[in-house]
Amino acid sequence: MEEAETDARPVRRKAPPTIYDVAKLTGFSASTVSRALNKPGRINAKTEERIRDAAASIGYQLNPMARALPTGRTDTMAVLISDITNPVYLQLLRGAEHVATSSELTLVFAESQEDPALELSTARRLLPSVDGMLLFGSRLTDDQILDLAEIKPVVLANREVEGVPAIVPEVTVGIRQAVDHLQSLGHRSIGYVSGPATSWMNRRRWEVVFESAVARGLTVVEIPIGDATMAGGEAALPRVLASGVTAVLTYNDLVALGLLRTARAARIDVPGGLSIVGFDNVFGADLTTPTLTSIGTPSTEVGEAAMRRLLGELDREAEAAAGLLETSLVVRESTGPPGAA
Amino acid sequence: MEEAETDARPVRRKAPPTIYDVAKLTGFSASTVSRALNKPGRINAKTEERIRDAAASIGYQLNPMARALPTGRTDTMAVLISDITNPVYLQLLRGAEHVATSSELTLVFAESQEDPALELSTARRLLPSVDGMLLFGSRLTDDQILDLAEIKPVVLANREVEGVPAIVPEVTVGIRQAVDHLQSLGHRSIGYVSGPATSWMNRRRWEVVFESAVARGLTVVEIPIGDATMAGGEAALPRVLASGVTAVLTYNDLVALGLLRTARAARIDVPGGLSIVGFDNVFGADLTTPTLTSIGTPSTEVGEAAMRRLLGELDREAEAAAGLLETSLVVRESTGPPGAA
DNA sequence: CTGAAAGCGCTTACAG
DNA sequence: CTGAAAGCGCTTACAG
Numbered sequence: 235m236e237e238a239e240t241d242a243r244p245v246r247r248k249a250p251p252t253i254y255d256v257a258k259l260t261g262f263s264a265s266t267v268s269r270a271l272n273k274p275g276r277i278n279a280k281t282e283e284r285i286r287d288a289a290a291s292i293g294y295q296l297n298p299m300a301r302a303l304p305t306g307r308t309d310t311m312a313v314l315i316s317d318i319t320n321p322v323y324l325q326l327l328r329g330a331e332h333v334a335t336s337s338e339l340t341l342v343f344a345e346s347q348e349d350p351a352l353e354l355s356t357a358r359r360l361l362p363s364v365d366g367m368l369l370f371g372s373r374l375t376d377d378q379i380l381d382l383a384e385i386k387p388v389v390l391a392n393r394e395v396e397g398v399p400a401i402v403p404e405v406t407v408g409i410r411q412a413v414d415h416l417q418s419l420g421h422r423s424i425g426y427v428s429g430p431a432t433s434w435m436n437r438r439r440w441e442v443v444f445e446s447a448v449a450r451g452l453t454v455v456e457i458p459i460g461d462a463t464m465a466g467g468e469a470a471l472p473r474v475l476a477s478g479v480t481a482v483l484t485y486n487d488l489v490a491l492g493l494l495r496t497a498r499a500a501r502i503d504v505p506g507g508l509s510i511v512g513f514d515n516v517f518g519a520d521l522t523t524p525t526l527t528s529i530g531t532p533s534t535e536v537g538e539a540a541m542r543r544l545l546g547e548l549d550r551e552a553e554a555a556a557g558l559l560e561t562s563l564v565v566r567e568s569t570g571p572p573g574a575a
Numbered sequence: 576m577e578e579a580e581t582d583a584r585p586v587r588r589k590a591p592p593t594i595y596d597v598a599k600l601t602g603f604s605a606s607t608v609s610r611a612l613n614k615p616g617r618i619n620a621k622t623e624e625r626i627r628d629a630a631a632s633i634g635y636q637l638n639p640m641a642r643a644l645p646t647g648r649t650d651t652m653a654v655l656i657s658d659i660t661n662p663v664y665l666q667l668l669r670g671a672e673h674v675a676t677s678s679e680l681t682l683v684f685a686e687s688q689e690d691p692a693l694e695l696s697t698a699r700r701l702l703p704s705v706d707g708m709l710l711f712g713s714r715l716t717d718d719q720i721l722d723l724a725e726i727k728p729v730v731l732a733n734r735e736v737e738g739v740p741a742i743v744p745e746v747t748v749g750i751r752q753a754v755d756h757l758q759s760l761g762h763r764s765i766g767y768v769s770g771p772a773t774s775w776m777n778r779r780r781w782e783v784v785f786e787s788a789v790a791r792g793l794t795v796v797e798i799p800i801g802d803a804t805m806a807g808g809e810a811a812l813p814r815v816l817a818s819g820v821t822a823v824l825t826y827n828d829l830v831a832l833g834l835l836r837t838a839r840a841a842r843i844d845v846p847g848g849l850s851i852v853g854f855d856n857v858f859g860a861d862l863t864t865p866t867l868t869s870i871g872t873p874s875t876e877v878g879e880a881a882m883r884r885l886l887g888e889l890d891r892e893a894e895a896a897a898g899l900l901e902t903s904l905v906v907r908e909s910t911g912p913p914g915a916a
Numbered sequence: 917c918t919g920a921a922a923g924c925g926c927t928t929a930c931a932g
Numbered sequence: 933c934t935g936a937a938a939g940c941g942c943t944t945a946c947a948g
Contacts, residue, residue, distance in 0.1 A: 301943075340701065432822055919948085
């Protein structure tokens with residue numbers, strides 16, 4: 235590791251200029267400076283221009299925290315995600331970040347590492363300094379979320395709580411397509427390798443898998459695993475094999491990728507010996523051999539929609555969300571007829 | 576997309592309690608409440624306890640912005656990354672986030688989408704409300720960075736500027752290993768598929784590749800591409816082939832992965848017809864066929880070290896950084912003897 | 917159109 | 933150990 239030298243001379247950081255500095259410089263009052271800078275057109279145009287120029291000349295920069303105190307408006311949003319390791323949350327973050335940036339909003343970000351207690355304390359700590367909060371894949375209880383939503387506007391993604399705005403991609407279509415796909419390939423018995431018990435989205439996906447399978451007369455079992463990671467997927471193989479199913483859907487692509495990898499290492503043919511359907515269609519799904527069939531989720535769009543919704547709650551540019559957020563099956567090579575090995 | 580109903584009753588958000596509320600409740604002054612809550616042990620133990628209890632009972636929560644005004648201390652750090660799409664920056668972010676969270680620090684996050692102008696304006700906007708700033712893969716000029724560093728402490732990652740603290744993984748060892756590896760396989764002519772011209776890290780990597788190759792008597796060429804993405808890597812194939820090299824190192828794994836994919840699609844044997852060495856060893860590198868040989872970079876550790884360094888600059892728990900941050904070659908299947916197809 | 921004044925929620929010398 | 937007071941950098945009725 236190289237480290238550039240730190241400054242020899244201790245950096246003299248002069249206090250940044252305030253509106254009083256530009257007031258002094260221009261001869262106007264602080265009130266007028268404030269208006270010139272923030273209420274364009276409400277004061278004499280000449281005055282405004284002179285003040286703006288002066289402000290620019292001394293590098294005046296508004297102090298957002300000082301403004302927030304009297305107004306209560308921070309122009310800052312918080313986003314909390316439960317697991318930064320999961321590419322899906324990264325996509326959500328990315329979507330949220332894009333609309334925040336384009337709205338000149340500051341974005342405060344934290345991860346709770348799947349720990350509900352940490353999530354709650356972080357949310358409480360952050361709430362006073364933001365206008366609103368996005369909870370992505372929250373592991374909190376419904377009541378805890380409702381409590382937070384009493385303090386400041388909260389919008390959920392990939393989670394539903396009665397009474398709190400939420401953006402959740404519709405999972406039904408994609409899952410039905412996947413189940414139809416498997417059935418048409420000849421599978422009669424399928425499994426769902428499930429994710430964290432605390433994950434609302436996991437429950438939701440399992441419910442729909444269950445209903446879809448039952449509605450089509452297929453046998454279906456849930457195969458719970460530890461972590462929704464590649465390692466979790468790898469660890470699931472014995473149970474998947476023992477279950478006797480010929481195809482599985484998984485909670486997410488990480489699990490599917492892990493499963494795919496160990497299956498191949500164990501010389502089990504995919505899809506001949508086992509068909510695998512992932513979920514979310516993340517980066518890497520089309521890199522494997524065989525490539526991974528996956529139910530695609532518009533995660534970036536969900537993140538964007540969530541941030542827009544939050545802005546709407548705050549009566550800012552309520553720019554309507556981008557229509558339906560649907561999942562849909564992306565068929566690749568990891569699914570095929572059973573016993574085709 | 577489903578959206579949970581918004582509250583029927585318009586949520587009455589009561590103003591959050593202040594220290595004056597707990598002062599009133601306990602009969603002590605606001606000054607004493609402030610001390611009880613923030614300077615443990617400096618006032619009567621009984622008093623302190625009573626005040627803490629009262630504060631907890633009404634759900635008092637410190638307003639960080641109100642505190643920041645008189646103290647100038649925000650307990651908030653900003654991290655700016657140039658491209659959220661690049662997994663490496665995500666790793667850096669993740670490392671920084673982890674130490675921030677464990678230090679009870681708030682983390683403000685923004686992406687500049689490879690746009691220097693946006694990076695500069697975002698940095699300026701954020702600086703007043705944070706204690707310090709991390710610039711990851713900054714695309715600013717040295718002078719711009721120096722200007723920012725005059726305002727608040729700045730720490731760089733994957734970029735060096737004289738006079739500004741920086742955390743940069745040592746790239747030499749990994750690159751030398753890679754060049755040795757290629758030479759020992761029999762390659763005599765290698766290429767470097769380079770990344771963004773604005774990227775300091777790209778220049779640095781090229782320099783070391785160049786020196787290493789020359790020192791070993793190998794022929795070496797730089798092959799510049801547009802974007803450092805998979806698509807960029809795909810687009811680079813014709814130029815790589817035209818250059819006549821038998822092996823390439825790439826600026827990063829995304830480029831390598833793109834190149835690998837099109838090469839195979841074009842029925843070029845990897846490594847027989849072309850050996851490929853990626854950089855950073857990101858998620859997905861061991862998922863491909865063939866798996867990708869890559870120079871591993873400890874990105875999460877770099878992010879952590881950068882945040883620790885920033886804390887050090889601010890005289891907070893200067894917990895020494897975790898020793899040397901080295902790169903090292905991870906040999907997989909995408910490299911082999913030339914002409915072995 | 918412009919200014920003086922009060923107040924946002926804290927902290928911290930300064931007294932007592 | 934505790935309190936009264938001033939001040940952090942803004943905004944915004946209220947006057948003029």
